[in-house]
Structures are given as C-alpha cells and as structure tokens.
Amino acid sequence: MTVESILRIKGTEVTTARPDESIRSIARTLAARRIGAIVISRDGRKVDGILSERDVVRVIAESGDAALDAPVETMMTRTVVTCGRRDRIESVMATMTARRIRHVPVVEDGALAGIISIGDVVKSRLEEVEHEAQSLREYISGY
Ligand code: AMP
Numbered sequence: 001m002t003v004e005s006i007l008r009i010k011g012t013e014v015t016t017a018r019p020d021e022s023i024r025s026i027a028r029t030l031a032a033r034r035i036g037a038i039v040i041s042r043d044g045r046k047v048d049g050i051l052s053e054r055d056v057v058r059v060i061a062e063s064g065d066a067a068l069d070a071p072v073e074t075m076m077t078r079t080v081v082t083c084g085r086r087d088r089i090e091s092v093m094a095t096m097t098a099r100r101i102r103h104v105p106v107v108e109d110g111a112l113a114g115i116i117s118i119g120d121v122v123k124s125r126l127e128e129v130e131h132e133a134q135s136l137r138e139y140i141s142g143y
Pocket residue numbers: 036037050051052053054055076077079080081082100101102103104105
C-alpha cells in the first residue's frame with residue numbers, strides 16, 4: 001500500500017494557516033475541524049512549518065495563555081518531515097515512530113499534495129491485515 005492509496009480515499013485537502021496567524025486562532029481551527037495539526041504555509045503550496053495540538057499545550061505550559069496571541073511562526077516546527085505520493089505506508093509508519101510525530105504532509109513537485117495522520121496509517125494497516133486474514137481463510141476452506 002502507498003500514500004497514494006490513502007489519499008484516494010480521504011482526499012488531498014489540507015488545512016493550512018499563514019505564518020502571521022496567531023496560535024490562538026490556529027487552536028480554534030484545530031478544535032473546530034477536529035484535526036491534530038495544521039500546516040503553515042505562506043502561499044498554500046510550499047510547506048513553511050507545522051503546528052500540532054502538542055505545540056499548543058507546550059506553549060500554554062511554558063508561557064501561559066497570553067502567549068497564544070503570538071504569531072504561529074514563532075512556535076511552529078520549521079524542519080518538516082514530509083513524504084511523497086509513491087512512498088509505502090510502512091515507511092511513513094516507521095518515520096512516525098522513529099521521529100515521534102503523528103502527521104506527515106505529502107509533497108509533490110515542491111507543493112503540498114495531502115497529509116497523512118497516524119490514524120490514517122493505523123486504519124490502512126488494519127484493513128490490510130483483515131484482507132490478508134480473509135484471503136487465508138478462503139485459501140484454507142478451499143473457496
Ligand atoms: P504531533 O505528533 O503531530 O502532535 O507532533 C509532535 C511534535 O512534532 C510537534 O512539536 C509538531 O510540531 C512536530 N511535528 C508534527 N508533525 C511533524 C512533521 N511532519 N515534521 C516535523 N515535525 C512535526
């Protein structure tokens with residue numbers, strides 16, 4: 001299975017925000033859209049950074065509520081790990097585990113082309129395992 005196969009089902013839409021948007025406004029978007037991370041981009045194509053709910057919690061813990069009015073570019077992660085459409089899900093899963101990240105934007109020809117979350121990866125792996133089990137059952141029972 002590839003990243004492409006997940007994007008075919010979930011679509012390629014990615015919620016982005018501009019670097020000058022406040023962390024407070026981004027926290028509201030995360031809550032309203034029930035997502036865990038937002039890609040920061042000046043033009044909606046190039047990935048300039050990422051901010052996850054974990055970053056919001058860290059900001060509040062370290063600096064208190066007032067820090068939420070700072071622009072996201074002051075707190076976002078700038079070195080973003082990305083993947084390509086043709087990458088295998090197993091490889092994205094290994095990257096998520098090794099880097100302790102739960103979101104990996106998909107980039108194609110330098111432009112944002114989707115996002116894969118750890119939830120998408122787990123769902124896809126479960127479906128694959130169920131499919132394999134079904135094939136084995138059919139093989140054993142002779143159908
Ligand atoms: P998450 O597991 O997505 O909630 O993110 C945990 C931490 O890793 C946060 O500090 C994020 O800003 C950062 N992070 C999330 N996704 C990525 C990514 N694809 N590349 C680099 N850092 C990331």
